[in-house]
Amino acid sequence: MGSAALTQAWVLTIVLFAIGLAGLLARRNLVFMLMSVEIMLNAAGLAFITAGARWAQADGQVMFILILTLAASEVAVGLALILHLFSASSSVDADSARALRD
């Protein structure tokens, strides 16, 4: 891969991250918000892989594996929270979690 392709990989990373950010801000359904967070984490992993290819080091892939670990545990806890909220208020609207106490 030439350095021009690596620059375009950066562009892809930025575009994917921006799409994920827009989705996170625009959606109100918690499942879609979690999906957008996944997109953003995936873009961050792509940034690490691109950096690893740029400097020809294995560290980028190591950081990607750590991001994968973080994403897996984050999804497990997040989906459990969504199920909990759904069983409590029968809605996955983020606004229905305004009053967490009651």
Add this chain to the structure above:
Amino acid sequence: MIGLFYLSGAVAVIATVLVVTRSNAVHALLYLIVSLLAVALVFYALGAPFAAALEVIIYAGAIMVLFVFVVMMLNLGHEAAGQERRWLHPSVWIGPALLSALLAAELLYLMASGGMHAAPLVASTSGRSAAALGTSSSTATAQPPIEPKQVGLALYGPYLLAVELGSMLLLAGLVGAYHLGRELPERHIGAGR
């Protein structure tokens, strides 16, 4: 290889846009799986075959299966899809879309104005990376892919503590998901007040 990169990158962007604009959760999930597979191909084109395999197995395989099962358990149906469609009014998403596009344009401008090449390199690796840059600009496939063996040696060598921390994080996630996901006894809520 370069065509593979462009094609899979375009598929990734289109599929990701479709993910954040769908009103049906299952459709969005399927597009998200397509997007993750496309990103795995990008990883492969960037010379990271081990990361590409992990992306397919763990992200598109395990994590997305978790999502699919939870969406099926929620059983949202047509009513929720209609509500999502009402929420996706242009007045709702135009603000976040503009802000995110501005942020992306800012990052792209920084990169185009030499931000990446002006990035400070570590002194010990500057010569090697400059040499790698020189060879990579002359030939298309100068850098060999980073093999899984190198990744494993780095993972269990200098990053051993990070691996241990990752296993503790996974254990915490497991315990947290189990605690939150069990059946909620009604009297427990009443007793908590």
